[in-house]
Amino acid sequence: MVYTYEAAKRAALEAVRRIAGADVGLSLATPPAGVPADLAIPCFPLAAALHASPQEIAARLARTVTLGPLLESAQASGGYLNLTFARGAFAAGVMGDVHRMGDRYGALDAGGGRTVVIDFSAPNVARQMSVGHLRSTIIGAALYELHKFAGYQPIGDNHLGDWGTQFGTLLYAYHAWLDREAYAQDPIGELLRLYVKFDAEARRDPSLRDQARQWHLRLEQGDPDARALWHEFVRHSLAAFQKIYDLLEVRFDHTLGESFYEDKMGEVIETAVRRGIAVEDQGALIVRLDDVGIKTPLILRRSDGATLYHTRDLATAIYRLRTFHPSKILYVVGADQRLHFQQLFATLRKLGFGDVDYVHVDFGLIQLPEGRMSTRRGRVVFLEDVLDEAMARARRLVEEKNPELSEPEKDEVARIVGIGAIKYADLSQNRVKNIVFDWDRMLALDGDSAPYLQYTYVRARGILRKGGDRAAEGPFDPVATGTPAEWALVLALGNFPEVVAAALQGYYPHVVANYLFALAQAFHGFYHDVPVLQADSAALRRSRVQLVAGVATVMRTGLGLLGIGVPERM
Known part of the structure; x- marks a missing residue:
């Protein structure tokens, strides 16, 4: 399965190879913040093979490169060739991938059944x-x-x-x-x-x-x-x-x-x-x-x-x-x-x-703040106590936010939120680093935490319920990429398969956790800046609902990869 983001990257590299006639360590980079581009190709590795400076190579490529349907423009910037996606085609491809794959969006075939x-x-x-x-x-x-x-x-x-x-x-x-x-x-x-x-x-x-x-x-x-x-x-x-x-x-x-x-x-x-x-x-x-x-x-x-x-x-x-x-x-x-x-x-x-x-x-x-845990010295924090305290804190939050829920519903939401908070506090850290146990950090229910991500899912699902089951049906209209908030969501959703691949390659679950936090931030920016159900046209409304559905799908899938559940209400 080749996802749209990967297809665009391959197209960019292949376009450069055709012109340069060389493939000396070609790679892709992310342009710095503020640079109006989606991909960058460093031209430094080509200098020796093409007997020219990286700046000259980038300028030559920008003039002559032939772009495919997923790429719109190429510009030289120093020794880099900066490329931008064709927003309409790219967004339609990404949203088509999400809709077609559903909860399997982001899945890979790297294992081949091994x-x-x-x-x-x-x-x-x-x-x-x-x-x-x-x-x-x-x-x-x-x-x-x-x-x-x-x-x-x-x-x-x-x-x-x-x-x-x-x-x-x-x-x-x-x-x-x-x-x-x-x-x-x-x-x-x-x-x-x-x-x-x-x-x-x-x-x-x-x-x-x-x-x-x-x-x-x-x-x-x-x-x-x-x-x-x-x-x-x-x-x-x-x-x-x-x-x-x-x-x-x-x-x-x-x-x-x-x-x-x-x-x-x-x-x-x-x-x-x-x-x-x-x-x-x-x-x-x-x-x-x-x-x-x-x-x-x-x-x-x-x-x-x-x-x-x-x-x-x-x-x-x-x-x-x-x-x-x-x-x-x-x-x-x-x-x-x-x-x-x-x-x-x-x-x-x-x-x-x-x-x-x-x-x-x-x-x-x-x-522990005083040093390494030691069972034989009796210097230890028991996991059961931490889990119980997490669920108790989450239960108080549920009582405050949703007192109308039944007692069994409150217990279930408290379990999902409390246990999720504990897991995320660990999995969002690079696994190779030591962690100093801190009750408040471990049980955080706001900020960069599982409850924040779970709330993102709940908010997205709430929009979808209000919009009706058929609100997202139909083709994705590129008009829904016109604002920075919309385009940021498209890019984030398109990047999910790449994130899964990176987490798998390095055995780093925190890569998924960090991505989900960035996705949640992008979604909340979108939520505050862009009307969804009150959009100006039916096509715009439908396409924005599709973006919301994509966020809900990827958030549920990504948290599931971390072993963290999602409630439908919080």
Whole structure:
């Protein structure tokens, strides 16, 4: 599918190629604000091939270039060729794309039906999800939707942290300090208390860590009591996690924790030894990676015989490759794990699994003002508390703005608006940056926020309801591009497929979020400056209603890609 905006860009480049007879890194740029043009082609790359200055080349091209139906004029400006769209043809093309595609407008065929596995969320069992778990969960969910929209077959896998040495800690603490009444009322809360208490006690008495290691060994060796408690911890945790996922409306195709791969690690070790990539070093079994520029070796097995998460992640990747046959695997995991994934991907290639695109989609931390969160120190903000507070604030807003709604309607709108505010506060940020947790920023209901975008959708839908279902039927009249506000909307709507492609290419959901905010601003400028239902002619009224319908469609679709819902009323 070639959308109108892309067709215009291709036409511009092809027109220059025909005249210049060279394609030395030709590219398109956005003209600076105030320049009366829609596209710019830098002529600097052509200077060497054409033996002329960029200014001379731009002037020559402006005189001789033949423009297609989507382009109206060409002008030289310094070393740039500035091009303007033919407004009528361009607007008719964009609005035709939107009308024809509907909720699929902006969809791509980049994936070609190929499978992509997305590893995201992955909280540790027996702990409450903190606000720090939000990033992987909602970034991963957004990437799932983006890949689906772009023609991939995504598989979402929640790789739970349900195995490892922390269970030795919990098993010891459970037997030493359990408050049974508290555990019966809030099992995850009591397990967290035990986890924090163990850390404090072990600082005073390091021998406790030896006892915890013994419990972990019993668990690994299949001790019935240890296994029974472990299963209980996992069951309680899954129930608590699901409550959060339901609020966030996040779904997974598979929830395969680390424990699922315990019986698959032996084969990984045997294969690594057989292929000669694993070597003994001071009793440990390691994979040296110096030859690929990684100085720190990957440890397959410690000197005491214990395996590490490196080995489990190798087993996990190989299982996914053999089971799902993906073209790429995305790991939506914090930036602090960068070295681990460099080691993992390099080892997979050494094992013969090099024909897959492995991507670490890293992200920064959510930090408290006093520093990094730490569950074992008890310095943490729980995600459930943040979600509850967001919905409570949104409920008060709904009561104020729409008291006539029924109680169930108020609850539903509050959920959509409150949860949307939390998601957008994160997804509108570049994922690689750290975020300092701020209640007011996280729960913002105005400004650059999800409620502002949701209100844009609600306002657009209100116009469409008043105009009637048939108000937008008929061809788009170019007369509806005559004001700056109208033309700004046409350009914004036309750019949506490009935004989807950019977000997909860089794994950057914030590109979509930032675009939607700009679209909302353009729409509100249009709403205040241009009469829609009171337009001077039927054709103008119809075409402006089509612009409003386009905004509603793209806003709903774009927010949906971010996992954010839209209410019909606010």
